[in-house]
Amino acid sequence: MHCKYLIIGNSVGGVAASEAIREIDKVGKIVMVSEEPHRVYSRALIPYFIAGRIDLEKMYYRDANFYEKNDILPFLGKKVIKIDFKDRKAEMEDGCKIGYKKLLLATGAAPFIPQMKGLDKERPKDGFFTFSSLDDAMKIKKKIESGIAERAAVLGGGLTGLMAAEALAENGIEVTVVELAGSLLPGVLDETASHLVEEHLEEKSLKISTGRRIVEVVGEESVETAVLDDGTILPCDLLIIGAGVRPRVELARDTGVRVNRGIVVDRRMRTSVNDVYACGDCAEDYDFLQGDFRLLPIWPTAYAGGRVAGFNMCGVEREYRWGTNMNSMHFFGLRIIVAGSITENGDDEVFKKICGDGNYRRIALKDDRVVGMILMNEIEGAGVLLNLMRAGINVKSFKEELLSNDFGLISLPEKLRQEIMT
Amino acid sequence: MRRIRCREEVCIGCRLCEVWCQVEHSKSKEIINAFLRETAFPRVRVEERGPISISLQCRHCEEPNCVHACISGALYRDLETCVVKHDASKCVGCWSCVLACPYDAIIRDDAHNRVLKCDLCEGREEPICVEKCPNDALIVEAYDAL
Numbered sequence: 001m002h003c004k005y006l007i008i009g010n011s012v013g014g015v016a017a018s019e020a021i022r023e024i025d026k027v028g029k030i031v032m033v034s035e036e037p038h039r040v041y042s043r044a045l046i047p048y049f050i051a052g053r054i055d056l057e058k059m060y061y062r063d064a065n066f067y068e069k070n071d072i073l074p075f076l077g078k079k080v081i082k083i084d085f086k087d088r089k090a091e092m093e094d095g096c097k098i099g100y101k102k103l104l105l106a107t108g109a110a111p112f113i114p115q116m117k118g119l120d121k122e123r124p125k126d127g128f129f130t131f132s133s134l135d136d137a138m139k140i141k142k143k144i145e146s147g148i149a150e151r152a153a154v155l156g157g158g159l160t161g162l163m164a165a166e167a168l169a170e171n172g173i174e175v176t177v178v179e180l181a182g183s184l185l186p187g188v189l190d191e192t193a194s195h196l197v198e199e200h201l202e203e204k205s206l207k208i209s210t211g212r213r214i215v216e217v218v219g220e221e222s223v224e225t226a227v228l229d230d231g232t233i234l235p236c237d238l239l240i241i242g243a244g245v246r247p248r249v250e251l252a253r254d255t256g257v258r259v260n261r262g263i264v265v266d267r268r269m270r271t272s273v274n275d276v277y278a279c280g281d282c283a284e285d286y287d288f289l290q291g292d293f294r295l296l297p298i299w300p301t302a303y304a305g306g307r308v309a310g311f312n313m314c315g316v317e318r319e320y321r322w323g324t325n326m327n328s329m330h331f332f333g334l335r336i337i338v339a340g341s342i343t344e345n346g347d348d349e350v351f352k353k354i355c356g357d358g359n360y361r362r363i364a365l366k367d368d369r370v371v372g373m374i375l376m377n378e379i380e381g382a383g384v385l386l387n388l389m390r391a392g393i394n395v396k397s398f399k400e401e402l403l404s405n406d407f408g409l410i411s412l413p414e415k416l417r418q419e420i421m422t
Numbered sequence: 423m424r425r426i427r428c429r430e431e432v433c434i435g436c437r438l439c440e441v442w443c444q445v446e447h448s449k450s451k452e453i454i455n456a457f458l459r460e461t462a463f464p465r466v467r468v469e470e471r472g473p474i475s476i477s478l479q480c481r482h483c484e485e486p487n488c489v490h491a492c493i494s495g496a497l498y499r500d501l502e503t504c505v506v507k508h509d510a511s512k513c514v515g516c517w518s519c520v521l522a523c524p525y526d527a528i529i530r531d532d533a534h535n536r537v538l539k540c541d542l543c544e545g546r547e548e549p550i551c552v553e554k555c556p557n558d559a560l561i562v563e564a565y566d567a568l
Contacts, residue, residue: 016490023501044493048514053535058512061495300491300522307490322487328517337521379520380530383487387524408526410469410476414430417476420524421427 002099003029003073005313006090008080008251009106010034011043012299013280013306015062017104020310022070028314030072031098033090037077038134040066044299046137050144050167059134083251085273102275102313105252105263106306109245109281109297114155117216117227127223131164131242143238144171152176152238153226155214157184159329161242162197165206166331168238176207176234178214178226180243188327190342192352193360193374197331200358204332214239245297247282260284262295267319269309277313279305285323288390289340289371296323326386328379334358337382340372340389348372353403361403368396381407387420423484423504423565424542426549428477433468433559435475439551440464446543446550463531465540466551477551477560480527480540482506488539491522496536508539 005021007014010032018030042061048054067074075092082091083103090098111130113121119128127143129136143149150173154165157179165175179186183194184201198208209228216227217239226234247262258264258272262284269277279285280302284293301323311318326339341364344350348371352362357377363385364372370389375382384407388395393416395402401411409417441453443464448456456462466479482499486506489497496512497519499505515535519528529538543549552560 042493042495044516045514054514058494058514299493299518300487303490322490326521328521330515330517335517337517339521379517381526382521383523383528384526386521406469408469409478410471410474414474417430421481 001031001096003031004101005030005104006098006100006102007032007104007106008034008090009104009108009280009282010036010040010074010076011106011108011280011302012040012061013106013108013302013309014104015040015066016303016306017106017277017279017310017313018070018072020307021314024311024314024316026071030070031075031100032067032072033075033078033080033092033098035077035079036133036135039064039074039076041134043132043134046131046134047163047167049137050140050164051170056138059137080251083255085256085276088275103277104306104309104313105257105271105276105278105282106280106302106309107248107251107282109247111241112244112246113241114213114243116214118219119217125217125219125223126221127219127237128217128239129241131160131240132245140238140240144168144173149173149237151234151236152240153178153214153234153236154240154242155226156241156243157181157186157208157210158242158244159185159188159327160244161240162201162331163329164240164242165201166204168240169204169206173238174205174207176209176236177201178212178228178234179208179210180213182211184208184210188338188342189336189374190344190362192354193336193362193376196354196358196360196376197334197336200334201331245281247295247297249282252278252282260293264293267308267321268312268317269305269320270312275313277309279309286320287324288321289324296325298325298327300326322390324389328382335375335377335379337375337379338373339382339386340364340370342372342374351399351403355405359405361405363402365395365399368394368399370395370402378405381409381411384409384412423482424562425482425565426479426540426542426552427561427563428479429559429561430474430476432557433475433477434557435468435470436556437468438554438556439466439477439560440468442550442554443540446546447538461533463529463538465529465538467526467529469526477555478526479551480506480542481525482540482542487522487524488519488528491518493518505542505544506539507541508537510534510536510538513537
């Protein structure tokens with residue numbers, strides 16, 4: 001079989017690319033291949049699904065007629081095992097080959113599962129799940145609904161781990177979070193914000209164990225207990241892994257496609273091989289703050305990167321300029337928005353302010369330009385701040401405004417505001 | 423393509439745009455009910471600093487960052503009308519669009535865990551805020567594709 005555009009991956013990056021292609025090229029044949037048997041769903045919605053805030057139907061990112069409407073031929077539940085970049089052919093597990101003119105690698109990332117005694121990654125015990133696939137989510141849901149899950153251990157005190165913990169706790173499950181680093185959300189929040197989150201979660205009866213690893217999983221057929229490195233034994237019916245992801249680069253490795261930590265692309269999302277593009281969690285995106293490329297496994301960069309790839313694949317030149325570290329999250333009603341650099345850097349000028357009710361604001365400046373922000377609870381104006389970061393605006397004349405809880409476009413000097421608004 | 427623009431030099435901060443937007447987006451479309459018996463919210467926001475005020479609403483961007491950031495697919499750009507739309511039934515209240523929008527145009531509805539935004543008053547000839555603005559600060563402007 002032959003097509004004009006072959007997209008490997010069926011999540012947000014692949015979908016964004018196919019939508020961009022269809023804005024330009026209405027007829028070129030698009031084929032999408034995905035290992036997962038499901039039509040496109042949102043991985044980011046798994047916590048909402050587990051918590052029971054949305055039903056399965058709302059997990060789907062696009063309508064059921066998405067492929068038909070966009071004239072896309074989907075191969076779902078099919079795995080590409082090898083790509084011949086010279087002959088421009090992808091080979092599937094069943095031996096079927098698909099020729100292409102343009103190829104997009106949107107293969108995403110796989111959850112990182114640390115080594116632990118008693119864990120066979122190929123045949124994990126019942127009750128052992130990741131938090132990043134719909135299949136696992138449906139199994140977790142089934143366990144919860146059957147009423148046999150009373151206690152859970154969550155490995156990972158980062159974004160995924162904590163959202164998993166909250167979702168489980170909302171089902172009345174007793175949850176313990178185990179995090180290797182000394183504080184929650186390491187690398188995502190600064191120490192102050194991290195402490196505020198920890199206090200908040202403990203108030204909501206989550207148990208937190210930082211500076212710890214799970215070294216052993218005990219249980220015959222099902223998970224029964226998790227053993228920590230200090231000998232603590234955590235009885236659990238569910239063991240959820242939310243300890244970050246690793247880019248899936250196996251199709252590109254040891255080929256002509258350059259791979260660093262992720263697949264190397266330029267600002268047009270082109271890899272080192274002609275007519276081969278990559279986007280999303282498997283690729284290294286351009287970070288405007290660092291002026292360099294790095295792994296940014298977050299939703300908006302996958303969409304924007306996929307869109308840029310799609311345009312370039314049909315000959316419309318577009319550059320990726322949106323990405324940096326950014327996240328919006330919430331735990332038991334506590335809203336947190338972060339973007340840019342969080343770690344304390346000697347060059348930075350840091351403004352911060354804590355006021356009651358979990359309100360915290362931290363803005364980092366370098367050479368009078370915003371390079372990082374943490375907003376807790378009062379998150380209005382976050383987009384205005386991010387835009388100041390992106391545009392590299394000198395904020396010297398209105399620095400004090402940055403910490404005000406009602407910071408917004410009105411806080412900017414008139415001339416700057418009008419420039420932004422036109 | 424159309425969008426609403428606020429001429430801040432003549433905006434007097436009366437907030438009638440907020441009031442009428444709330445009425446227009448209520449079930450009853452009737453002012454007393456909209457404010458007393460319903461939980462409707464405006465999709466426009468007036469920001470004020472001293473004598474300066476400005477009415478902010480969605481810019482209906484051609485490359486909308488909010489749509490790119492939306493994890494549920496609730497936000498999308500209608501390619502025929504060029505209006506950035508929001509399907510509230512799909513919204514989960516993740517606030518990613520609050521972070522993405524450079525124009526302060528996304529309104530948080532905490533009561534329902536979702537966001538609200540300007541829809542240019544679908545079905546009306548002229549958006550209600552523009553029609554009711556007493557000082558003609560709000561205007562509809564046409565803009566060209568990038």
